[in-house]
Amino acid sequence: MGLHNFLKEYIHGFWDYETPKVMVVKNRTLGVIYRSVQFLVITYFIWYVFISQKAYQESETRPESSVYTLMKGSAIHGDEILDTVEYARPSEGGDVISTILRREFTFNQRQDTCAEHFNVADANCTTDSDCVEGEVNFNGHGRRTGRCVQYYNHTFKTCEIQTWCPIEEYAVVREPPLEEAINFTVFIRNSIHFPKFKVLRGNIKDARNKRDIKRYLNKCHYDEESDPYCPIFRLGYIAAQARENFSELCNTGGVIGVFINWKCNLDLDPSHCKPTYSFRRLDLRKDLPDAGYYYRFAKYYSKDGEETRTLIKAYGIRLDIIVHGHAGKFSPIPTIISTVTAMTSVGICTIICDWIMLTFIDKNEVYSERKFDEVSNKKRYSFSATQFHFLSPGLVENAVNYYCVLLTVFLFLGTILSPQIPYPQSSATSTASARTILTCLTAYRCDQSPRWPSAWTPHHRLRQNSNCISGVSDSSL
Numbered sequence: 001m002g003l004h005n006f007l008k009e010y011i012h013g014f015w016d017y018e019t020p021k022v023m024v025v026k027n028r029t030l031g032v033i034y035r036s037v038q039f040l041v042i043t044y045f046i047w048y049v050f051i052s053q054k055a056y057q058e059s060e061t062r063p064e065s066s067v068y069t070l071m072k073g074s075a076i077h078g079d080e081i082l083d084t085v086e087y088a089r090p091s092e093g094g095d096v097i098s099t100i101l102r103r104e105f106t107f108n109q110r111q112d113t114c115a116e117h118f119n120v121a122d123a124n125c126t127t128d129s130d131c132v133e134g135e136v137n138f139n140g141h142g143r144r145t146g147r148c149v150q151y152y153n154h155t156f157k158t159c160e161i162q163t164w165c166p167i168e169e170y171a172v173v174r175e176p177p178l179e180e181a182i183n184f185t186v187f188i189r190n191s192i193h194f195p196k197f198k199v200l201r202g203n204i205k206d207a208r209n210k211r212d213i214k215r216y217l218n219k220c221h222y223d224e225e226s227d228p229y230c231p232i233f234r235l236g237y238i239a240a241q242a243r244e245n246f247s248e249l250c251n252t253g254g255v256i257g258v259f260i261n262w263k264c265n266l267d268l269d270p271s272h273c274k275p276t277y278s279f280r281r282l283d284l285r286k287d288l289p290d291a292g293y294y295y296r297f298a299k300y301y302s303k304d305g306e307e308t309r310t311l312i313k314a315y316g317i318r319l320d321i322i323v324h325g326h327a328g329k330f331s332p333i334p335t336i337i338s339t340v341t342a343m344t345s346v347g348i349c350t351i352i353c354d355w356i357m358l359t360f361i362d363k364n365e366v367y368s369e370r371k372f373d374e375v376s377n378k379k380r381y382s383f384s385a386t387q388f389h390f391l392s393p394g395l396v397e398n399a400v401n402y403y404c405v406l407l408t409v410f411l412f413l414g415t416i417l418s419p420q421i422p423y424p425q426s427s428a429t430s431t432a433s434a435r436t437i438l439t440c441l442t443a444y445r446c447d448q449s450p451r452w453p454s455a456w457t458p459h460h461r462l463r464q465n466s467n468c469i470s471g472v473s474d475s476s477l
Helices: 003-015 030-054 179-183 209-221 235-241 246-252 330-343 347-361 366-371 395-415 430-447
Strands: 022-026 057-060 064-072 074-077 080-082 096-115 143-150 159-163 185-194 199-202 232-234 255-266 275-281 292-303 308-332 469-473
Touching: 022 199, 022 366, 030 330, 030 347, 064 074, 064 096, 074 143, 074 179, 096 185, 096 246, 179 235, 179 246, 185 235, 185 255, 185 308, 199 255, 199 347, 209 469, 232 430, 235 246, 235 255, 235 275, 330 347
Parallel strands: 022 469, 255 308
Antiparallel strands: 057 308, 064 185, 074 080, 096 159, 096 308, 143 159, 185 199, 185 232, 255 275, 292 308
């Protein structure tokens, strides 16, 4: 019979209407907490949301961009004069360009048979039976012939292979690094287009005619303070900004990212929309055998009627040009959404203070008796959320209290701070949901009864003519 009444009253209570009741509490401590939380919430919205994040703007983060690069400079290396064609790859590039700083040569290589390098797996041998004819080791240099031969001028033997002979590890000639490359320059021309706002900007200083631009570019080098519109960078400057030692880069090579960041506030004059540059090492360099940056290429020629080549292993700096863009402009729609969300989010102050009042301050249940009323147009016992107290009022009460208040806070913070959802899309429904959770919580807190199942009966008297505003002070306790 008790379960039947419980289900019946629960179904009737499901259709009850709930409306908030305003109650003025004369408690200085609670008032200080309330105003402090209000101040923090309002400060957060004004300083962070509106000023820092500019939530009043419509933004675009996927601009269209193009990059053109050109390396210039010359150096004397021994008896050889190196120009752009010798050390730049490609000489006129796009968003990736590299320069050669050190070379290793293997001269006069021909298609022939010779001994495999002794560091290759299973290359060392004593007899021909140790070498399998036709076998190819992909970490080696060629196909094995099945013979075991002397390793060049040494006493030990390795398997013979068919490849370009002599092999690189045996006949390589290393030249000193090109230290003069520290003064080589890289010209980076970048243009960016924000199609949503129809704004096109470039990283070269505006001038009245082409002569002025050319004259300016012939004598300038980038400086963040004096020449922010000069797109010409010294290699030494790039390495220093990336916190790298240029001499070390000459020996091992490396990959450096040049980041061009456009952050434009289009509410201001377009001339304020200018790029900033940052530099960072991109490749791994933790004592790996293949650390750094290098590549191989060959120069072919004919010698004594036979095709011959010079194999070149080049170490250098590769520059990856990476462009990021963000533009924002005032729009009434995000402004309205952000403003309404900010005003609604102030409701978290009431939620927190209600929980503090009913959990820590309301020892004699004076506040709870004034805060929760039932009004019915006919005298019957109705079961609603305010009579949900048939469980034990001790441990269960505290557990539900703390769980619900944590759920309320996380629901609020997760809605407005989630990085996956743009802030202006937040809605007042989150605060309303949180308020509903806490209302059920505090209702349970105040309507607890130490007896069960007699606790199913209403705890409060039905009040048909209660005032909508009640005043409660500490003296009532």
